[in-house]
Amino acid sequence: TTDSSTATGWRYRPATPLDDTTLHRIDRWWRAANYLSVGQIYLLDNPLLRTPLTREDVKPRLLGHWGTTPGLTFLYAHANRAIKERDLSTIYITGPGHGGPGLVAGAYLDGTYSETYTDITRDAEGLRRLFRQFSFPGGIPSHVAPETPGSIHEGGELGYALSHAYGAAFDNPDLLVLAVVGDGEAETGPLATSWHSNKFVDPATDGVVLPILHLNGYKIANPTVLARIGDDELRDLMRGYGHTPHEFVAGFDDEDPVSIHRRFAVLLDQVLDEIVAIKERAAAGDTSRPMWPMIIFRTPKGWTCPEYIDGKRAEGSWRAHQVPLASARDTPEHLQVLADWLASYRPEELFDDDGRVDDDIEAITPAGQLRMSDNPHANGGLLMHDLRLPDFREFAVDVPTPGSGLHENTRVLGEWLREVIRLNPTNFRIFGPDETASNRLQAVFGATDKAWNAELHAGEDTDEHLGVDGRVVEMLSEHQCQGWLEGYLLTGRHGLFNCYEAFIHIIDSMLNQHAKWLKVTREIPWRRPISSLNYLLSSHVWRQDHNGFSHQDPGFIDHVVNKKPEVVRVYLPADANTLLSTYDHCLRSRDYVNVVVAGKQPAPQYLTMDEAIAHCTRGLGIWEWAGSEVDGEEPDVVLACAGDVPTLEALAAADLLRRNVPDLRVRVVNVVDLMRLNSESEHPHGLSDRDFDSYFTTDRPVIFAYHGYPWLIHRLTYRRTNHANIHVRGYKEEGTTTTPFDMVMLNDLDRFRLVIDVIDRVPGLAARYAGLRQRMADKRIEARAYTRAHGEDLPEIAEWVWPDATAPAATGDDGSTGINATLSTGGDNE
């Protein structure tokens, strides 16, 4: 069975008393988990210490992180008890994911580890293997990596614990997400803003995130800010973030372990009961924002390790961060300290003679999928349902002849997305940093609101489309959008992130981590495929009319193509039908990162829906109607293009060539799937050399008008036969606030420049068409001068349409008629 239906919703703690037996069990579980963690970091062999520890038992390279681990295992132990008592479906996200040994230990004690990795048995030999494999060649990584059952959060790059947690909680009303935040991690920007996620939660239809601030006082080599601002400021901060803080302090004196466990168990019960009360109120209709509880967990870093090592503070200091006993193999003194440390957990009380964990310890383990390491939400593919997708063909724009019409491509997509939302009301969301309308997806608000559980000015027209259960989630934080979406996808749902192209770089590093996660999970048989991470990048480099240079950067594509080819796809649909077909494909795909760049400004349409489908299926295509080649003859030149603005310029260049150099055989190739350019051997979408040669010839000049930085095309094609003849125009980091055509001219991507490129590169033309060449150069001067004089582009350029096209309607997609001062520039807040 692959759902978490063992969970039966939110309930108060049963009235059974919290007896000492249970508290002892918790303590023994904790000791066992800590023992297993220390064992993983240090031991090659002798896992049960049945013989005196020797140098040979210690790993030659001591790799990993102890400091955060005992806190994570402590919380794991207590969560187990609470989950079991309440049948509470729970996943565990640990911001300090470098505490990998602790989570592996937890999964091992849960039994899940041995079920998943059957060679890691529940006996002495299994323990030996468990220890040995950790941070060991051919073994497992040091972090809470995809290999760790129960993980959706590796935590290698710090900062995303809470955004992942909330992403997991959205639309999972019965799920509890325990989210540990490192106090060092809490200093990162993404984490600092992610506390505000609680303003985007519907207490009725979403799950619950319980943040636990792991205030162990230190990071790698420094104290942490939050540990050193005093209790009052810290409490204020948490309240300011919208939480009710609960504090727990332990480990700094010689309090009896059972007393410590009792205090924490009581606190956890109180917090969980508070949550149940909120849930009850929500079920009764009060979905206003509660002050959700959170826990400040102040315990020593490296808790339970030797207090001093070599005379320096270890437990309760940053020195415990990684491997506090670095010379355990090298000096007899350190070896003895390690032996004593291990012995302090009294393993003989925890494991039987065969090395099996004592049954009594396991008595606190929840059953089946209630084990955090076995919760199917943490292997989201298990729970994923395919989206019900409306037929995108029904949303096609009419294209009577190529180049006709005038549509805002993303606005058309928005109409389809509205229906996607309607058909999938609980497992599809759109995320964006306050740009969903600016990116022209506002049709979606016909079907849903923007999630909002802060104050509402009800009835005022400032507060349109805001609702506690909206499917669009907008916060001015690209980090939050990315983190939420990742958490949502990793738990088996679907979505997309719409963003200004330039600012998607803000999450470059998060993309890295997600792409790495996907790369690894594809190699892990028990991890089921999840829905792809879909980007819709609009307000792109060529049309940042209101903003200028700071908003112009098409380099996310370059960043993405550095990732494993198996997981990345890049699409540059040039019109609305192509965009629809592309996006339908993206929402059906699994385990990829799909980057789609699309325009939001009124633009001509080229392909009918049938043509668009064929074009997208091919990934690229010759647009015969645009070229002047004839069957049976080789072309003289290939005009290639990718992206809406480059396509327009390439077509305008083709038109100029047709009229001015009638005998020239021009082939126009449009590329929608950029990875087609790559070699077959490099990328699964790569064209065979034969296909590539057929499209791009083996010896004719190729003038390539490309959306982004031009060298990417070279990087993708350098192995192709005709590479030496490929000449790319693209964005070369020139820009400012100016007209659309001035932008393309600034970067030499304009139609006139492309014609000049053709003249310069097709043998024989330069001599015969010097006049045309000069006229083209003059046109650039004229076009530039016109913008300086009038503040807009030459009408013949702004209004240019493909000659065979029916004239574009003067109507915007929003129904506005006539020319107006913003139709062609698109204000951001419409």
Place this chain on the structure above:
Amino acid sequence: TTDSSTATGWRYRPATPLDDTTLHRIDRWWRAANYLSVGQIYLLDNPLLRTPLTREDVKPRLLGHWGTTPGLTFLYAHANRAIKERDLSTIYITGPGHGGPGLVAGAYLDGTYSETYTDITRDAEGLRRLFRQFSFPGGIPSHVAPETPGSIHEGGELGYALSHAYGAAFDNPDLLVLAVVGDGEAETGPLATSWHSNKFVDPATDGVVLPILHLNGYKIANPTVLARIGDDELRDLMRGYGHTPHEFVAGFDDEDPVSIHRRFAVLLDQVLDEIVAIKERAAAGDTSRPMWPMIIFRTPKGWTCPEYIDGKRAEGSWRAHQVPLASARDTPEHLQVLADWLASYRPEELFDDDGRVDDDIEAITPAGQLRMSDNPHANGGLLMHDLRLPDFREFAVDVPTPGSGLHENTRVLGEWLREVIRLNPTNFRIFGPDETASNRLQAVFGATDKAWNAELHAGEDTDEHLGVDGRVVEMLSEHQCQGWLEGYLLTGRHGLFNCYEAFIHIIDSMLNQHAKWLKVTREIPWRRPISSLNYLLSSHVWRQDHNGFSHQDPGFIDHVVNKKPEVVRVYLPADANTLLSTYDHCLRSRDYVNVVVAGKQPAPQYLTMDEAIAHCTRGLGIWEWAGSEVDGEEPDVVLACAGDVPTLEALAAADLLRRNVPDLRVRVVNVVDLMRLNSESEHPHGLSDRDFDSYFTTDRPVIFAYHGYPWLIHRLTYRRTNHANIHVRGYKEEGTTTTPFDMVMLNDLDRFRLVIDVIDRVPGLAARYAGLRQRMADKRIEARAYTRAHGEDLPEIAEWVWPDATAPAATGDDGSTGINATLSTGGDNE
């Protein structure tokens, strides 16, 4: 005169009463600034409205942002009054930098604008030009761009207002930085954590940041979180961030403007007096962390624009964000609304008949460099002093023969940096996200502390090297490190950012913005060069021993080389002397982004200091001692390398070839300045084709062992004659927690694979050396198997040294002797 010595330190407000005349002047200044802002957004002509407004007076494309502007001008007006009264050197950083018109208006009213741009005169024609140029082709950008006098913060990408502000304030004890934070901006991660900057400030030796939260309630198309959490939570949040919040609310009723101005002026005086009191206490020796004041400024978005437009709320709503009257040119109704709006500022009271700003308004303008638009700190190059650099040659490591020694390269650099700090105690800082020791720069703590003004556990050994005036600034936020350093550099100081290579991607987008800033300022004659932005990336992809896959990403280099070639430089020094020489060069350079990637693990040393200097000056070089070519003969193959680990592998391959294929002529080329590979026409450091051909031949196979993603080498060299023969090995996104040699094998960058590559590519070898080829393949199998069995690398690999080298000392740079379990893996917190 180019210093701000007009400022005379911190003083309480003089006892002169705040009279109505002054308040009226403030109001008139504000009205003038707002009028000038609206004019910039909408008007082509008729700047003084001396004739009725016509359609032709309105710009054809309405671009820009009104919503934030009136708040920014309001604060500007009040700052002027306070600065003048107190002679307070002040710069103004506006997070919502899209309020460009407001800052241009301020500079115009200051007179600075006309001094800087002499064609924008202080008369009607100057006003016409001022209006017309805004967001106009050939004019100025819409944001507070480098073109704006007084700006160090464009604000295009939101989130960095406070980190820039604190960077500017560090070591400028007399400077006030007014820092406006957009309430939307406040939702970004970087901004959310940047409030904590106050824990890194020394009240005695640093300047003061006064944060003003611009709570205008809305962002592009949504309410903001902080505007909708209620006053209590917001106050708690600010207190939690360590601030004393002061609240100001205005604009929501019909309060008389003079009353509004009086209230704000009183509040500002109170806040500034609070700051003076803190400064006095600090001067008297109390440098403990105060609760610095901040202002919550709650006013309507678009304040003073039409309340409703087309029946929808405009003032006080997100609709005012950009251009609230989009159809001003298109409909007579909107044109009239615009005319009325402009008239509401009563321009006839503000400008004389010639269009000159009324003298009375200018009476609140501070003198000379006390004008915020003329403060030299905002044109940092004016104040910059060259660093006093210790002679790096004195820090050279001894290299008796190539390949000998064993040093941690960054540790050696740390020794030199310690002296840089000693010699430049007030204008050089090192920033890092808790990794300065991990990156092995700890020698610097011989000269300074880490800045820390949160609680200190004095005398405890957990709190080593922490001090309120430390020159090293560590917070676990790459965003903060980057933002602080940028602010520090932009105000004329020097520094570097040390970071794990993988996580530097966190600031990709910030790098974009800074590189764009540099690109533009190089074209602005009045902007003086500033010190380069220097990165030291360590704990790099090949030696993330403790962490694994999530910590492996060398792609920042790829990201950086997309920026304008004039501003970017990338260096991969392979040993300590080369690193010293490189970094000396970087700290002397101006207006660049220098990326230096260097190893921190014990590694062999290749070049004497003299050789290193020559090598760095060339940027690359043939290492004749490593190759087997002989003068007068062409080499058979070129083994190229860049980066410390690839260099080691290439040398080991050269050694294998020397011993196994004695007749092969191998040339070894090491590249330290990556941009040398680029064409002369593409990058200022690019080699001429002649030089390139000389190093890399025109027809021999080149096997290139590269530190990062291999295709970057192709992207840099695709125009070179011999490109088709260049075969690159690098990181191809394979990794986990494993041994160093397993890592290079996983990515086919190992010595054995390089030998196989040579055999495969040098004509004739494949047939003759099939045996060697098989032995190499077998070696890989053996090496891998050894790691699986022993958890470490084959001794013959781990201990390999260049055959002519004196044996490496078994001593670490930290004085440790003998082999120990971590010497070769390097714990993070040492």
